[in-house]
Amino acid sequence: MIILDSIAAMQQQARDWRRAGEQIVFVPTMGNLHAGHIALVEAARSQAEHCVVSIFVNPGQFGPEEDFATYPRSFDADCGKLKAAGVDCVFAPSTEAMYPEGKDACTSIMVPGISDVLEGEHRPGFFTGVATVVNKLFNCVRPDIAIFGEKDFQQCLVIQRMVRDLDLSVKIVTLPTVREADGLALSSRNAYLNAEQRQIAVRLSICLGRLVAAIHQPGEINFAVIHASQELEQQGFEVDYVVIRRQRDLQVPAASDTALVALAAVRLGAIRLIDNVPFILENA
Numbered sequence: 001m002i003i004l005d006s007i008a009a010m011q012q013q014a015r016d017w018r019r020a021g022e023q024i025v026f027v028p029t030m031g032n033l034h035a036g037h038i039a040l041v042e043a044a045r046s047q048a049e050h051c052v053v054s055i056f057v058n059p060g061q062f063g064p065e066e067d068f069a070t071y072p073r074s075f076d077a078d079c080g081k082l083k084a085a086g087v088d089c090v091f092a093p094s095t096e097a098m099y100p101e102g103k104d105a106c107t108s109i110m111v112p113g114i115s116d117v118l119e120g121e122h123r124p125g126f127f128t129g130v131a132t133v134v135n136k137l138f139n140c141v142r143p144d145i146a147i148f149g150e151k152d153f154q155q156c157l158v159i160q161r162m163v164r165d166l167d168l169s170v171k172i173v174t175l176p177t178v179r180e181a182d183g184l185a186l187s188s189r190n191a192y193l194n195a196e197q198r199q200i201a202v203r204l205s206i207c208l209g210r211l212v213a214a215i216h217q218p219g220e221i222n223f224a225v226i227h228a229s230q231e232l233e234q235q236g237f238e239v240d241y242v243v244i245r246r247q248r249d250l251q252v253p254a255a256s257d258t259a260l261v262a263l264a265a266v267r268l269g270a271i272r273l274i275d276n277v278p279f280i281l282e283n284a
């Protein structure tokens with residue numbers, strides 16, 4: 001497994017593979033890898049000759065009050081896991097390499113509409129930071145295919161929309177959320193949970209599961225959402241949002257929409273957790 005920290009070296013490696021007629025599959029990450037990332041890598045490996053994983057904690061997607069400085073970093077352990085998973089290349093540029101004049105001086109990509117709701121409302125600028133860095137990473141790695149986890153459901157839609165709008169020549173593949181045995185969605189930020197918070201955290205996925213099970217027709221959505229929000233608060237969360245939206249654009253569903261998703265963001269003290277459950281309304 002090769003480890004590259006220079007953008008020029010990554011671009012040269014991608015050129016060499018492409019010249020040889022070989023395809024590249026790419027999994028972008030911010031490191032601190034867990035089984036969810038490794039599931040993406042394992043699915044990636046069968047899709048192309050070469051699998052590249054980036055490790056870059058992107059300052060552009062953290063707000064001033066957020067955890068950029070303390071975000072868990074575990075580069076050596078991450079590389080060990082990626083080598084064991086059969087990755088060809090780790091791309092790990094420095095912040096200075098990616099943003100030589102600082103992130104705020106960098107050209108940015110704003111994906112309208114889909115970036116403005118839910119996470120976008122609660123984390124202003126977040127999706128501009130994500131779209132900008134993913135575009136930059138695509139320009140370094142030049143992938144044929146890129147793989148993202150549906151745990152970040154809205155992020156997947158933002159990336160798909162950016163690829164479509166900017167005519168980028170990369171296929172986006174999204175894969176279902178990986179969960180702990182009790183249902184908690186895997187996330188690097190789960191590392192912040194103490195034992196008591198970990199016991200509460202699992203109730204987020206349980207509550208979303210109950211919310212989805214309670215909805216059989218569009219007329220039941222509002223009541224079920226209010227009930228879910230109250231239940232989450234009773235369980236000890238502060239609720240940023242819990243909603244049912246349509247899968248394709250996260251807008252409020254019309255009566256005819258059947259492909260829906262339950263999404264929630266909650267806080268346990270300073271720790272913010274998100275989760276989602278996509279579902280089809282069979283009886284609509």
Ligand code: PAF
Nearest residue numbers: 028029030058130133152
């Ligand atoms: O999902 C993540 O880990 C990040 O948002 C990503 C896609 C690696 C961009 O920094």
